[in-house]
Amino acid sequence: MIEITNIHKSFGDNLVLDGIDATFEPGKVSLIIGGSGSGKSTLLKCIVGLHQPNEGKVFFDGQEFTRMDFEEKVPIRKEIGMLFQNSALFDSMTVEQNLIFTLDMFTEMSKSEKIDRANFCLERVNLAGKNKLFPSELSGGMKKRVGIARAIAMSPKYLFCDEPNSGLDPATSILIDELIQDLTEEYNSTTIVVTHDMNSVMGIGAYILFLFKGQKYWEGSNQDMLKSDNKELNEFVFASPLMKAARDTMKR
Structure with missing residues (x-):
């Protein structure tokens, strides 16, 4: 399990993350979604230790990762698998x-x-x-x-994927999603995926964290998302006709 509490991150005067809290459970694929500039990749980098938050804490199975020095982090880093965007x-x-x-x-x-x-x-x-x-x-x-x-x-006990379907055709994207899902279940990994792919959201989104302007605006499952009345979430998710059709089908 990975828990994050009150994560803030700024670059100079630019506040990118503004008090993010979330819990990511083992054996499930958790997705971080949001528009460009919402802070998705920055949050992922704060969790894995590539960025140090200005404020807040990251816990790996109860161990406070953010307070550890380099040597103390090594055992946890050995349990991390990372798939970069490129x-x-x-x-x-x-x-x-x-x-x-x-x-x-x-x-x-x-x-x-x-x-x-x-x-x-x-x-x-x-x-x-x-x-x-x-x-x-x-x-x-x-x-x-x-x-x-x-x-x-x-x-890995913890698996992180940054835009795993970027640049791929739809059929290949589905294969990658299925592979991530299968491996998460096989290793009982705590898996966190940053994505803007709505097919991934609907296919493997057991838990979804939606960021908007650096803040947590919504969280829940993909099925909860279809019934949500969150204005910003709906404008982001249901911009495509395919997602609108999926929501309308659920409401019938």
């Missing part, structure tokens, strides 16, 4: 080398054990046999799956 693969490394890089940093595995783990993770994301390819030889969807394979290499 996959963040090393172009000069093969797929296999990209996965083993994480294992080199955080484990004492032998070389053969690392290769076995890399093979297992690639099989898990349906990329068996792609070990020796370089990122330049992969499609966008394959890069995302390699990124997910690397994120789960350490059997």
Whole structure:
């Protein structure tokens, strides 16, 4: 479980996050949604420790992450898997080398054990046999799956995904969503996904946190969202005809 309380973050005079509270439960996919500039990615970076909040606390299973020094954070960071928006693969490394890089940093595995783990993770994301390819030889969807394979290499207790469907076609986006859902259940991970993809919201949104101008304006499940009368949430979510149709169907 991850809990955040009263998170504030400013960059100079620009207040980006204004007192965010939320609880993210294990075994569920939690989504952070909101318009551009609402603070979604900044909040994610505050949770994982890439940004230090100006005020507020982040707890990983009751441990106050924000008060820890670098060395104290290492055990928790070993339990974190992160999928970045652009996959963040090393172009000069093969797929296999990209996965083993994480294992080199955080484990004492032998070389053969690392290769076995890399093979297992690639099989898990349906990329068996792609070990020796370089990122330049992969499609966008394959890069995302390699990124997910690397994120789960350490059997993460906490899984973070920043815009995992960015730049992907609808069919591939659904496959990525299903994979994230399956892995969350398999590892009982506390999974947090930043997204603007409404298909993801409706498909895997067990818990949704909606940010508006740096504040928490709404929280609930995707089914709760369809029945919400929150003005700002409705203007954001139901901007597309598809989402309007889904809401109208629910109300019948």
